[in-house]
Amino acid sequence: MHFVYIVRCADGSFYTGYARDPKARVKMHNAGLGAKYTRGRRPVQLVYTEACRTLSKALKREYEIKQWPRAEKRRLITARS
Numbered sequence: 001m002h003f004v005y006i007v008r009c010a011d012g013s014f015y016t017g018y019a020r021d022p023k024a025r026v027k028m029h030n031a032g033l034g035a036k037y038t039r040g041r042r043p044v045q046l047v048y049t050e051a052c053r054t055l056s057k058a059l060k061r062e063y064e065i066k067q068w069p070r071a072e073k074r075r076l077i078t079a080r081s
Contacts, residue, residue, distance in 0.1 A: 002058035006048035009041035
């Protein structure tokens with residue numbers, strides 16, 4: 001399985017990414033080994049995951065979500081809670 005995930009950064013911003021193992025990826029972000037964006041915004045908290053059957057679908061979905069405004073991402077996160 002492939003996953004699209006969203007983390008909430010310490011400054012309240014959201015970061016969207018792709019991973020095979022979202023929990024392990026969050027640990028990397030919190031260790032400062034993740035994306036450059038999250039390094040200065042630690043700690044991060046996993047707030048959303050979405051499973052995709054293929055890498056291609058996951059990457060397309062990640063790109064789609066990254067284009068959304070913050071309010072739309074917030075709606076997505078709360079809809080799954």
